[in-house]
Amino acid sequence: MKKIKKVVDERQELELYKIEHVCFWIVFWLLLGSIIVQSMFLNAPLSQWGFEWSIFMISCGGVMVGCYKKGQWDFYSKPTTKNYLIYSLVGAGAFAIIYAITMYLNHPYLKDNLLALASLTALIFGLLFALIFVALFVSGTLVKKRQQKLENQFSDDDPQ
């Protein structure tokens, strides 16, 4: 396949990557926010936010596949058990709070029965924590294996 010739130099290319990087993450978080508001706060049907969710999942999948192929994990942390725990706690905690708020607003029964709401939120927190931790553990392990493979590929011992 013939590549389209770039008309930018390396500085411009880096700056464009940075702009695109920032814009991607803005769109990513706004899309997630939009899905949460529609599905949980407004109780909109899946047909309303399903397409957005599909696009969101495609972008998540793209990032995961890209990071795996290049053996990359994150800008600010390494794939360690401690970091998996921190991210799982933060992710599950944030979602559990949103879940509790929406359940409180949308279900009159839970408004009068805070113990049931707390129990339900704790259950959701526990399930999400386990789910996120396993997902991070599996992807982190795969990335570490990939990093090892890429390191060996360019080691001194290999004939070029």
Add this chain to the structure above:
Amino acid sequence: MKNIKLKVARVEHDISQEELAKRVGVTRQTVGMIEAGKFNPSLQLCVAICKALGKTLNDLFWEENDNEKN
């Protein structure tokens, strides 16, 4: 860190930033930012600049001390 050596070498050859940029295939802004220390060029671009100015990498991009730091 400003790259005074690069600027001096360019002036010695009596060529403008625009001309140097054209010779190495980048924009004038990129050359200006390298001289101002606002952009770190790749090794490939460093070599191209050295060839265009008839200098070595040591001549233009090696720092012996901190004299040229801002």
